[in-house]
Amino acid sequence: MSVAEKAPETGARPARARTPRFTDDNGRRIRAWELILRYVLLIVVLALTVGPFVWQLSTSLKGPTEDIFSSPPKFLPSHPTLHNYERVSATIPVWDYALNSLKVAAANVVTNCVGSALAGYALARLRYRGRRVAALVFVLAMLVPAEGIVIAQFTTMRELGLNNTLVGVLLPGSIAAMNVLLMRNAFLNLPYEIEEAAYVDGANVWQRFLRIALPSVKGTLAVVAIFAFMGAWDDFLWPLIVLSDPSKFTLTIGLNYLHGTFANDERLVAAGTIIAVAPLIALFACLQRYFFRGVGEGAVKG
Structure with a gap:
């Protein structure tokens, strides 16, 4: 075969196998x-x-x-x-303790959602002197450890006659400073034009709050509800101090009686722990969609 008969290799090179490309959002x-x-x-x-x-x-x-x-x-x-769970019920009145915790936690959710929404809207939208100072007070309140004011809280509850009551357990945590700041940030991220249009149409402050602002921050409200429920359900120190009647113990205090004086039954303690954690997992599973949406509402300015 002559040189002229050879086909020139002018074709393109075979394409290499492309490696997959990964990109972020x-x-x-x-x-x-x-x-x-x-x-x-x-x-x-x-x-x-x-x-x-x-x-x-x-x-x-x-x-x-x-x-x-x-x-x-x-x-x-x-x-x-499931024998260990039966033993927990036989050792302590776990369901009575769980009911007491549920009462405190549910009331804590209501007071925090209502109180923090009202306070957050006032800090974010209402115009008055000292608004920034009020917001600074809430920030400073977060810096004070709960253990540092527990004696003052106990004295206050005693003077009010609320010692050894579930109301006394609820009252100190009824409105958390962090929840107020979360709601404030959520309201700040809402565009002013919507409320200005409602104001021109004659809507007062309550109407703008209930019909426009509050429905727009449902995600952050769910975050506040989760934090309030978890804080009240898991609280141990304050109920231990303010409660003395065993019939009014919350679940965290009641589970402490599963520990023996000289030895512990780890299986029994583990079963009690699962009983205490299960409601928190169920709550987050139901509200996780609103939780992640609320984190974006309170953290992203837009």
Whole structure:
């Protein structure tokens, strides 16, 4: 075959197999090792946060014949049983304690949602002298530890005759400074034009608050509700100080009686812990959509 008969190799080179490209929400390209590192960190954080709960759940389902301190640890019980939960109910009136906690937590949600919404709207929208000073007071209130004012709170409850009552447990946390600031930021992010149009149409302050501003910050209100419920449900120090009647104990105090004087039954304590944590998980599961939307409302100015 002559040189003239040879076909010149003028064709394009075969295309290389394209490596997949990963981009973030803003369209920026992410390298493969960066993506792998992110997922590794997420898995580590997930293990650190969910691991203790899974361990407690596994321990609560193990029978008395299973070793809970085996090495390596066994997360799946060989013979799952609910006997430990029955023992919790037989040892302490856990459902009465849970009802007391539910009363306090539900009332705390109502007072925080109503009070923080009113205060947050006043700080964000109403024009008056000292508005910035009032906002600064709420910020400074967050810097004061609860343990530093517990004696003053106890004295106040005693003077009001509210010691050893669920109202006395509720009152100090009825409106949290952080919740007020969350609602203030949410109202600040709302455009003024909407309320100005309502004002021109003759709407007063209450109408603008109830019909325009408040429906626009439902997400932040859900965040406040979650924080208020969790704070009241998990509170231990203040109910321990103000309550002395066992029939009025909240769940966190009642579970303390599952600890023995010289030895603890880890299975019993784990079952009580799961009973205490389950309502919080259920609440967040129901409101998580509003929670993440509320975080954006209170944190992003737009």
